Amino acid sequence: MIAIKSKFPKSALIFLALLSLLNIKSVLADQYSPKQTNKIKAPSWQLKQQNGEVISWEMYKGKPVILHFWATWCPYCKKLQPKLVELAERYKTDNVSLIGISFNEDPGAMPQNVIDERGHNFVTAVNGEHIATSYGVVGTPTTFFINRHGDVIFKYTSSDINDPRLALAIKEMTK
Secondary structure, X not given: OOOOOOOOOHHHXXXXXXXXXXXXXXXXXXXXXXXXXXXXXXXXXXXXXXXXXXXXXXXXXXXXXXXXXXXXXXXXXXXXXXXXXXXXXXXXXXXXXXXXXXXOOOOOOOHHHHHHHOOOOOEEEEOOHHHHHHOOOOOOOEEEEEOOOOEEEEEEOOOOOOOHHHHHHHHHHOO
């Protein structure tokens, strides 16, 4: 056993260690685990795209879906989107679809134009406030990884493109 000398009492160190673990758990509390056993079904939805065409959850039944809630003004969304496009492209043989749902936009925003200007090729629905609410989304970006059975595998609320859970989630959702 290694003895560690500290100016703090042992009980204080144990308390700090437990507090640290609880904090980590609370940070992850809103994240679904890529290996979660009790799956949550993705709520059904229907919205319009910027051009007026209807897009719905029904159109993607039976396919793995990355569902990305975002806004044109969100710098974190802009940072995350290239990684999501890369993942969808890498797993396109597994029929992975990347779908954006824009919400909380400034008046006059043109979300699909912004996606196109960024060089991305995924569709985005607009005016998705009520769908964001049904998914429990409170901020941007929030991204769900949903398997072909409609089970939410992972909920991601960060823009860290190097997070290894992104790769784990997509592998799990394409099984």
